[in-house]
Amino acid sequence: MSATNGARRRTGHWIALGLIVITALAAVTAFLTAPRPGGRMDPESTSADGAHAIVSLLRDRGVEVVVARTVADVERAARPDTLLLAAETYNTRGDDLFQRLAAVPGDRLLLEPTARARAALAPGVRTGGAELLSLEPKCALREANRAGSVQLGSTDTYEKVGDVDLTRCYGGVLVRYQAGGRTITVVGSADFITNGSLLKAGNAALAMNLAGDRSRLIWYAPQEAEGQGTAGSTIGDLIPDAVTWLVFQLGVVVVLLALWQGRRLGPLVAEKLPVVVRASETVEGRARLYRSRRARGQAADALRTATLQRLSPRLGLGANASPAAVVSAIAARYSGGQNTVHHLLFGPPPSTDADLLHLANALDDIERQVTTS
Template identity: 75%
Template structure:
């Protein structure tokens, strides 16, 4: 009896341990595989705009990826043999912060740099345009030649602005040059490095070749603004690409020319005779047809009543602004019908049908005829 109880206890204990282990493994798996939202180029985000897939691939390849959220983190992690990947640079506000990034040792990989970031970190290039590119590298850069055809999507293109020997790939969407003992690489689009962009043709290879060129990579893609905007801080025009600035200026010139054209003087008015004489009956019939096509019985009734009152007022000795009561009293003295009928005809509701509108016109004509003859 005691042996059976002991066996059951040992069996139940192992079952409990197994259940606890399964629960722990399931919870851990859910924790590590659960979706992690985040901003664009966020190294921890698993969304389509995040970059967790590329960071994971780089670490599996043996690259030490250091995530830096501030410029101070970049300065602390930087070494001469490191590669600084800088994306989302519009969050880095202030020339002092960009100047500190420019003083960091090591190579640079800039993705979609703003105009101020480009001036501080890649001053030997300038923006040449924007396009949608899916093409072969057409250059001698090893990283691009190994990747082959890529789909960069909508991207900026660059050209040489200084004396540096510039290598242009993919129509200028990817450029590289040497300056001050460092390699500076600029790409006009970061879409090919995101989780959603890696799956397209050649994108993963190009991303791995560019970001994995050094054993230590500093990933600087801030997800919130750093630095205060002062009197000399970043303005809206600083955040706009150069191409957008030119488009805005072109639109302003176009609007100005259009205003001048539309506002031209046509000279003084010249009185001319009408080419034809339109009879009053045709005008009345045309207006009546418009009322009928729109079923505007209320407007038609109002026009009839107003015209009748305007003709009756002088005959009744009333002014143009006489009250309805004064009009009814004056008409009742000369009209043979009921006073309630007069009130309904002159000031009643709008007719509900074409037949009622016709009867109203006849009643108004009858009232005006009796008042005129009296």
């Protein structure tokens, strides 16, 4: 019975050991095959913008790839027989760092260089104007012809400065020239060398031909900012010169258009009211206002003035006729006598609402008799 228990224990130990080994292998496999995030052109990143694939291919081909995170790393690894691949140069800040890179021996391969990087590391070229980009090399560069058609994505084009003997491929996206005993290659795009675009057309061949041209490659694509910007570094350094003239011309056009379309202030123009209010509503509203303020005098004056304005033309009286003339002309056609007419038209204001109502009725009676007489 004890022998059976011992066999069972040994079997359990082997099973436990097997599970441990399987778990360890699964963990190692998951770690090795898991995606490795990183920035653009990061040689250790397996994301679409990373460059782990091309670095692995170069190392499999026998190229010694030295990853340099800082300018000091580049200086320590540089030799006359090395090739310096410089990308993501917007993270390199300060003219002193670019001058140190320019002093490093060996050939250069610049991918999407900034204006400061191009001025320091490839002074023989400058950005060109808009051109029809070509998928075919159409040049005498061996590396480009062996790669054939490529897809470079959005990119800049370059042209020579001075009398530089410049080789231009793919419509000026890829250029190369010799200076100071070294070969300088500039490509206006780095997309073709990333993991996500390496398998498109002849991108992989072009990347291998350019980056694998020497047995030792220094990969300088800083993922973090290094150095301090100079005092003269402004956003204007990133704007092409042609944009300044374009903005100036647009400003002139806007000013001329404003002068052409401008209008002088003319005379006032009477416009109709947006809302038409009936006369009865106006009278009722004013009457309620008088009543709320107990303004019997103002209401009586309004009634008397309106009656005189309607009767004066019928009686042949002018606007400035005296009260006596008005009373005499009205009394000749009214049955109430001159004293009554004078009291109604020029008398004191009513003291009560009833007196005001009586005055309104009396004025209507005067106007009716004068009109019909």
